[in-house]
Amino acid sequence: MSTTFKIAVAGATGNVGREMLGILAERNFPASEVAALASSRSVGTEVSFGDKTLKVQNLETYDFSDTDICLMSAGGEVSKKFSPKIAAKGCIVIDNSSAWRYDSEVPLIVPEVNPDAIEGYTRKNIIANPNCSTAQLVVALKPLHEKAGIKRIVVSTYQSVSGSGKEGMDELFNQTRAVFVADPIEAKKYPKRIAFNVIPHIDDFMEDGSTKEEWKVLAETKKMLDPKIKVTCTAVRVPVFIGHAEAVNIEFERPITAEEAQDILREAPGCQVIDKREAGGYITPYESAGEDATYISRIREDSTIENGLNIWVVSDNLRKGAALNTIQIAELLVSRGLVKGRENA
Incomplete structure (x- = not known):
């Protein structure tokens, strides 16, 4: 006998939704049925699921009463409206938006980092997926924190336009083309031109001058890793289609050498160290596209502080930062027997 699960993917026509469908097929998730859902205007659109083609159904009218897991990637406002209704039907929602991440009754999960927190999903039948830039960061930080205790981190992110969805990718393409053919450059998605430029502004500004x-x-780092860690961040949008990079300065409670950090990260789940101290001996966002790992390069000691390290962290934001992590959470539910499914002969 084997157990299979009925899965719904909400937001199936978006970048992340399509990636979720692809990864479900790639990883041979034990799905008896997969439903692709989106808004009414996308009903009938065809999306790929492995070697199959699915027709998109209407999220608003879909019956979740016999669905085991809903992978929600339809945006925060949609999730706030529909996720509680879906959860009330007995379907576990794994949400990719920011709608539930900071709710104390909703676990925020990266399986390599805090898998035990998943037990708390029963309070609302909802599990939150972290922000794309946080997901890869905590995968790299967790094993180092266990070894030497992180006191403070300073993060500078270099985030690709796919983090803004299809509109961001289209804007980079169109502006780049306009530069070469001497057409006028239009900025619609971003407040300033993104082609051949960087923008130190992602999401809305807050009162203290930080962005959301x-x-x-x-x-999210505090919620998943340790509330005592001090964190400061500057988030920057860069003209890259896929892949987020982060320069991370870490201050530890206890001594740790660069060589020790390399050895720890080589053995850590989800991590891959590419760190040769020579030209090209590191990972860039381009090479991370389509890959599942969180890559760590440029591991070196920081002599300006006691017990300090610098690292460079790169990952495909559509995969580990969103779709892959969501499906890993679903796999965790299955492996721990937290979702029933149906028995098949």
Whole structure:
């Protein structure tokens, strides 16, 4: 006998929704049925699921009463409206938006970092997926924190336009083309031109001068890793299609050498160390696209503080930062027997 699960993917026509469908098929998730859902205007659109094609159904009218898990990637406002209703039907929601991340009754999960927190999903039948920039960060930080105790981190992010969805990718493409053919450059998605430029502004500004993206890194790292860690962040949008990079300065409670950090990270789940101290001996966002790992390079000691390290962290934001992590959470539910499914002969 085997157990299979009925899965719904909400937001199936978006970048992350399509990636979720692809990864479900790639990883042979034990799904008896997969439903692709979106808004009414996308009903009938065809999306790929492995070697199959699914027709998009209407999220608003779909019956979740016999669905085991809903992978929600339809945006924060949609999730706030529909996730509680879906959860009330007995379907576990794994949400990719920011709608539930800071709710004390909703676990925020990266399986390599805090898998035991998943037990708390029963309070609302909802599990939150972290922000893309935080997900890769905590995968790299967790094993180092266990070894030497992190006191403070300073993060500078270099985030690709796919973090803004299809509109961001289209804007970079169109502006780049306009530069070469001497057309006027239009900025619609971003407040300033993104082609051949960088923008130190992601999400809305807050009263203290930080942006919400920077605050998310702080709040989510504390929730998943350790509330005592001090975090400061500068988030920057860069003209890269896929892949987020982060320069991270870490101050530890106890001594740790660069060589020790390399050895720890090589053995850590989800991490891959590419760190040769030579030209090209590191990972860039381009090479991370389509890959599942969180890559760590440029591991070196910081002599300006006691017990300090610098590291460079890169990952495909559509995969580990969103779709892959969501499916890993679903796999965790299955492996721990937290979702029933149906028995098949």
